[in-house]
Amino acid sequence: MPYKIPIGPLHPAYEEPYKLTLTCKGEVVQDVQVEVGFILRSIELLAQRRNYIRDLVLVEHVCGICSNVHASTFAMAVEKIAGIEIPARARYIRTIMSELERLHSHLLWAGIGSEDIGYHSMFMEIYMLRERVMDILETISGNRVNYGMITLGGVARDIQDPQAILNVVKEVKVALEQVVIPIFTHDATIIARTKGIGILTRQDALAYGAVGPLARASGIAEDIRESVPYAAYTELGFKKVVQESCDVQARVIVRALEMIESVRLIEEALKNLPSGAYRLDDIPLTIPAGEAAVRSEAPRGEVFYYVASDGSDTPARVKIRTPSFVNIPSIKAMVKGQYLADIPLIQASIDPCCSCTDR
Template identity: 85%
Template sequence: MPYKLPLGPLHPAFEEPYKLTLSCKGEIVEDAQVEVGFVMRSIELLAQRRNYIRDLVLVEHVCGICSNVHASTMAMAVEKIGGITVPDRARYIRTIMGELERLHSHLLWAGIGAEDIGYHSMFMEIYFLRERVMDILEAISGNRVNYGMISLGGVTRDITDPKSILAMAEEIKKGLEKVVIPIFTQDKTIIARTKGIGTLSKDDALMYGTVGPLARASGIEEDIRESFPYAAYDDLGFKKVVLDSCDVQARVVVRALEMMESIRLIEEALKNLPSGPIRPEQVPLTIPDGEATARSEAPRGEVFYYVKSNGTDTPARVKIRTPSFVNIPSIRAMVKGQYLADMPLIQASIDPCCSCTDR
C-alpha cells in the first residue's frame, strides 16, 4: 500500500532545514514534495535600509560557504551603475578569492558526501584539505569564513606574498591528485553507491532551470565564467567540466575535476598578478540613479543580483537569486523510481543551501 514519509525539516543527512515528503510504494519512491522557507531572514529588505558599504557586509551573510561571491556580485552591479572601474590587480585578487571559495565549498560538499556514503576515512582526508584551503583564505583576508575582501571598486586587502600562497596551493593540489580525484573517480565503493542513482536527464535539468555543477553533470554546457566573463577569467582562460551521464556519479566527478581547474586558475592568477592599486583612490558614497544586474558563477551555480539606485547612498531595490533556489526543486525529478535508502545521497548530490534559498 502506498504511504507518505516525511524527511526533515530536521534530519541528520540534511545540512540545513528543508522538508521532503516522499510518496512511496514499498521501498520505491514514486514522488516527492519539497518545502523550503524554514530560515527566512529578509536580507533583501534589510539591504534596502542600509548604505552600500554596509550592504557588502550584509550580503556576505546570505551564505557562510559562498559569502565572497555574494559581496563581489553585488559590488559588480553597483559598479555598473556608478561607472566605477576596478583595477587589474583587484580583478585578479577577486578571481583568486572566488576560486578558493569554490575549492572550500566543493571540499565541504565532498566530505559530507563521503560521510553519507559511509566512507569515514575519506571524510577525514577531505576535511584535512579543506582546512588547508581555509588557512590560505585566512592568510589573505585574516578570516576563515566571511572574508570582508570586497569593496566598491576593488578589494580591501592585497596579496603581499604570492609565493607563500602558491606553495600552500601546491600542497592542496597534490592532495587532490593523490587522494580525492583517484578515489572519487575510480573507487569501486564510490562508483557502486553513485552510478545510475538519482538521474536528472538533460531535458529535466533544462525544465527546472538548474545551474552550476548540477546542470553540467546533466550535459548543460553553461558556466558564467565562460558565458559572461567577469573579474580576470577572460585573461586567465577557463575550461569548464561537462558530463552527460546525469547521475550522482557525474555530479561527484564534475565537482572533483572543477577543483583541479580552480587550483590552475589560482596558480595562474598568482603567477601573473598585475602591479598597481587594489582599489580607486576615491569611491563615491552616493550612487547615481540607475539599475543594473550582475551574474557570477558561485560554487553551486549562477548567482544573480539586481540593484536599483535612487541617487542616494542606499539602494532602492536589491533582488538576489541564488543557485539553490532553482536547484532544490529538481530533487523531485531525481527521486522518482529510486530506493528510499538512496534519498540522503541523492539530495546531498545537489549540494543544497537553504541559507541561500531562504535569504
C-alpha cells in the same frame, strides 16, 4: 499500498533545514513534495534600509560558504551603475578569492558526501585538505569565513606574498590529484553508490532551470565564467567541465574536476598578478540613479543580483536569486523510482544551501 515518509525540516541527512515528503511503495520512491522557507531572514528588505558599504557586509552573510561571491556580485552591480572600473590587480585578487571559495565549498560537499556514503576515512582526509584551503583564505583575508575582502572599487586587502600562497596551493593540488580524485573516480564503493543513481536528464535539468555543477553534470555546457566573463577569467583561459551521464556519479566527477581547474586558475592568477593599486581611492558614498543586473558563477551555480539606485547612498531595490533556489526543486525529478536508502545521497548531490535559498 503507498505510504508517506517525512524527512526534515531538521534531519541528520541534511546540512540545513528543508523538508521532503516522500511517497513510497515498498522501498521505492514514487513521488516527493519539496518544501523550503523555514528560516527567512529578509536580507533583500534589510539591504534597502542600509547604505552600500553596510550592504556589502550584509550580503556577505547570505551564506557562510559562498559569502565572497555574494559580496563581489553586489559590488559589481553597484560599480556597473556608477561606471566604476576596478584596477587589474583587484580583478585578479577577486578571481583568486572566488576560486578559493569554490575549492572550499566543493571540498565541504565532498566530505559530507563521503559521510553520507559511510566512507569515514575519506571524510577525514577531505576535511584535513579543506583546513589547508581555509588557512590560505585566512592568510589573505584574516578570516576563515566571511572574508570581508570585497569593497567598492576593488578589494580591501592586497596579497603581499603570492609565492607563500602558491606553495600551499601546490600541496592542495597534490592531495587532490593523488588522493581525492582517484578515490572518487575509481573506488568501487563510491561507484556502486553513485553510478546510475538520481538521474536528472538534460531535458529535466532545462525544465527545472538547473544551474552550476548540477546542470553541467546533465550535459548543459553553461558556466557564467565563460558565457558572461567577469573578474580575470578571460585572461586566465577558463575551461568548463561537463558530463553527460546525468547521475550522482557525474555530479561527483564535475565537482572533482572543477577543483583541479580552480587550483589551476589560482596558480595562474598568483603567477601573473598585475602590479599597481588593488582598489580605487575615491569611491562616492552616493551612487547615481540607475539599475544593473549582474550574474556570477557561485560554487553551486549562477547567482543573480539586481540593484536599483535612486541617486542616494541607499539602494532603492536589491533582488537576489541564488542557485539552490532553482536547484532544490529538481530533487523531484531525481528521486522517482529510486530506492529510499539512496535519497540522502541524491539530495546531497545537488549541494543544497538553505541559507542562500531562505535569504
